[in-house]
Amino acid sequence: MSPKSSGILKGHFLMAIPGLPDPNFAQTVTCICEHNKTGALGFIINRIHPLLTGQELFEDLKITCNQAIDKIAIHLGGPVQPSGVFVLHGPPFDWHGCLKINDWLGLSNTRDILEAVARQEGPENFIVLLGCAGWGPLQLDNEINDNAWLTIPVSQEILFKTDVKLKWEMTMMQMGIVSDNHSDNSGKA
Template identity: 40%
Template sequence: MAESGYLKNQFLIAMPTLQDPNFFHSVAYICEHNENGAMAIVINQPVDLTVGELIEQMKHVSPKTPLANSPVFRGGPVDVDRGFVLHPTDQQWEATLPVTDKIALTTSNDIITAMAEGRGPEKSLVALGYAGWGAGQLEEEIRDNAWLNVPANTELLFDTEVDKRWEAAASLLGVDIHQLTGDAGHA
């Protein structure tokens, strides 16, 4: 686990044996983790919707963002009708949670308005829904060998091809995810 014992700003990498369809071969970016639980956005499960189409549906305007062709992601099984935008911290919005000094999470509509007008973030990941764990639940799943974790980086978050994120996240640990087994040992 992270130095503080919490995993904020880490990637969760689903083990190959994790069969839950919500998380099969997923990579989730942990936005918050404390004694009360954890919240993450799955970053490699695109839905059949682009950022431009989402903006057109919400704002009834043609988007001016260069990110219009970027996919919208299924961020997790909780609050699937709610939008979440991961982005660099160079701009602030009404409901922005700084995750680190470089990455923030915004849930307010003003960021979508700015994107529609071409003044939104230069890079972003737009998701519907999030993944949530209650107190101690994520730690138990990690002990049960459902997840690996690794410190996050912005390149994988914003620039790596979607279909390569699972393998790329595991490679940050120096492992080939396809060579891992679901068998766990406990000392």
């Protein structure tokens, strides 16, 4: 069941409906980290920066990093604050300013976690993101009521273990939607 208009989307994935015309969000999976009366904050988890390497990012931040950091994909988290660096991560949650999303997921963007990730001493599970997605008061609720998004609870497997190219398809499959037999039209029952 979808938590439509309940204001309780924190800890859920938003999946763009098939055929969503907005190029910023077409075929995206967005992890909602905060949702309240002032709006919503989320991060697209299935788009990778095509050029920026982990080493380049951490060098730009003047953070010393392990050479293996280059293997870390830098995700494009959304069109808002495109130069902001964020980390969606598993435990521990004792980083400065960590926003705990649920029992196994947190969001941080302070230097302490970035330095730990750069040294490969951070959380076991994490995603580094540039930018975020944001919605004003009731904006996301209205978009869901207009059938622009589908929702399911966040999955550790999809967030941290699934290949980025398969995340949208896998979340759709969890909802029972197979990508080759969907309609690009949405409606209300």
